[in-house]
Amino acid sequence: MTNFTLETGADGVALLTFDAQGKSMNTLTLEGGKELIALIAQIKSDAAIKGVVVQSGKASGFCAGADLGDLEKVAGAEAFSTDLAADKKFAYDAVGAFSKAFRDLETCGKPVAIALEGLALGGGLEFALGCHYRVAADNPKSQFGLPEAKIGILPGAGGTQRLPRLIGLQAAASMILEGQSKKPAEAKALGIVQELVAPGACVAACRKWLATNPKAIQPWDEKGYRFKEGPYTAAGGMLFIGGIAMMSKQTNQNYPAQKNIMSCFYEGLQLPMDAALRVEMRYLVNSLVTPEAKGMIRTLFNSMQALSKGGNRPQGTPKSDPKKVAVLGAGMMGAGVAYVQAMAGIETILLDRDQASADKGKQHVKDLLDKAVAKGRMDAAKAEGILALVTASPDYSLIKGADLIIEAVFEDKQVKAEAIKNAEAFLDPTSFFGSNTSTLPITELAQNSARPANFIGVHFFSPVDRMGLVEIIKGKATTEETVAKAVDYVLKIRKTPIVVNDSRGFYTSRVFSTYVREGAIMLAEGVKPTIIENVGRMTGMPRAPLEMADDVALDLAVKIARATKADLGPKYQATAADGVFEAMVNTFGRQGRKNLKGFYDYPADPKAKKTLWTGLSEIAKPTVLECPPDLRDSYKKRLLYIQALEAARCMEEGVILDPRDADVGSILAWGFAPYTGGVISLMDCMGLKKFVAECDELAEKYGQRFVPCKLLQDLANSGESFYGRFGGQKQAA
Secondary structure (H helix, E strand, O other): OOOEEEEEOOOOEEEEEEOOOOOOOOOEOHHHHHHHHHHHHHHHHOOOOOEEEEEEOOOOEEEOOEOHHHHHHHHHOHHHHOOHHHHHHHHHHHHHHHHHHHHHHHOOOOOEEEEEOOEEEOHHHHHHHOOOEEEEEOOOOOOEEOHHHHHOOOOOOOHHHHHHHHHOHHHHHHHHHHOOEEOHHHHHHHOOOOEEEOOOOHHHHHHHHHOOOOOOOOHHHOOOOOOOOOOOOHHHHHHHHHHHHHHHHHHOOOOHHHHHHHHHHHHHOOOOHHHHHHHHHHHHHHHHOOHHHHHHHHHHHHHHHHHHOOOOOOOOOOOOOOOEEEEEOOOHHHHHHHHHHHHOOOEEEEEOOOHHHHHHHHHHHHHHHHHHHHOOOOOHHHHHHHHOOEEEEOOHHHHOOOOEEEEOOOOOHHHHHHHHHHHHOOOOOOOEEEEOOOOOOHHHHHOOOOOHHHEEEEEEOOOOOOOOEEEEEEOOOOOHHHHHHHHHHHHHOOOEEEEEEOOOOOOHHHHHHHHHHHHHHHHHOOEOHHHHHHHHHHOOOOOOHHHHHHHHOHHHHHHHHHHHHHHHHHHOOOOHHHHHHHHHHHHOOOOEHHHOEOOEEOOOOOOOOOEEOHHHHHOOOOOEOOOOHHHHHHHHHHHHHHHHHHHHHHHHOOOOOOHHHHHHHHHHHHOOOHHHOOHHHHHHHHOHHHHHHHHHHHHHHHOHHHOOOHHHHHHHHHOOOHHHHHOHHHHHO
């Protein structure tokens, strides 16, 4: 067996060890489920076995949950678009093994204790809940939780049934619906584990418990057991009513898993355990075969992990390890970059036009460190050491010896050109220059460089300390070696890199801008502003289009549109949004959140609520005052599909080569509706033929911008998908 071993001692205690071969962390695989069922049958039939201790053979913890690859096979296989009945049977057979195994374990007739040295998440915690006694090491780094809802599925090996029966419905619902994790002390207080011991002492504590000759039965299998918080009880009735309302508000019913979890609670908790587990399995399978689960598992699980390990890094180039990095520009963006570099142990030179400006940037780094100390995430001595890595100065000669430069000066071609020239004079020949820009073409900026092969775009997102993505932009002259070095740098500062080719607006700014632009077009069409904003939130985007436009800055939108028009000339395609933004900025002086006047009015007190500007009727008189369900759905598609269509054009033009970059980038950069799996997965998981047909309908109603590009039409006509033709595996091959 490759996952589990069973050894029985002379005292009759069997040690069931979970140690998946070839892995640094235990995960539950389809093969492991079969092994476990066989071993539990052996435990039950072997008279020499009097009790069982379950343990991990790895120092990393007990189990991190389901295996990523196997989970995608079950939920993301291409077969899931053809025969739904066959898909459900495959899923039921594949994942049902663990539900059966854990039920067999708790009803084997012999007491089972589990030693939790380290984390137990997802199926790992469900394994533990199937044991009669749970001992955890008192290690603050450990965590226990059921995070499946975060990737579009639900705990299907007893989690939705055992946890509420163990700790109560309200506590369990919060953990399962939100995917919360608990530290050991919290788990003990809730009753998830019965005992906390010092690290390394869990197995001994389990043996001690077994020596007391305990009963081999779970509370819910005791005669006369009845769950006290069912939907038809005084205690449970309000929990279900309030819980469903809260879930609907938080998810806008975009996430099928959350609805299915509530159904598991409602139906299963009224039944005996065996029947409850069948209910849970049915809802798990119904969740697994949804497009949402397929997209979320693929992107938020597999692709995110792959890219966070450099899955898009050019092969054949030795790994680099930057030790010293210079940052040009000590404003909020440059200071944020300096902070994440110092946090990663990188010596940082923070440069600006004068000492006062440079010092202001370093003070921002100190403020972030002080906040971490105040919240107990770091001690003062460590913070002081990190701050010491940052040298603030106007002296460009300090660049000497740097492995790279990150330029974060004002978004202006001439300002950047001067910074490039001044800095490169001190940069080593083998080092590279990274320009942080959100719109200016990298190939054009590289014309100011003496070595364009070493010039690349490194686009950070604000606030840098909290945003997990960096967009790496390859110019026409940029070498693969420079790309590889840029990826290595991003990985070292603990961010996720995506790699794109040069284009106006690159990938993230180009696709994101379609969302706010569509909101402005809807306003120009006479759609009531509250309808635009409410529908925008209902799409699952983190913010509505008009409020997001305010956050970015309306005058910036005007500047970008003017610059684009100047560069493209007759090829520029104006929309009604141009007039809206021009009027807001130039007629009414409303620049957005930064001057407290945009589509919204912002009170001076940041704690007070913003309100839509009543003068919006002067931009366009509202004529669409009601939004029935069919119109609401049409508007939701407008706001989401316009982004996906632009992403498809980016694939067609070669701006994006790997759909993983497109999907991960869309979620991490601007929060594209996570339940879709990203802009490309939205199309793939729906089916390109259906997506194209719906876009054709939108084009008839709202304009030619909804006409699918040739690549999208070709893929739809041939029955292909973006991942099928351009999948990340192919890029790495």
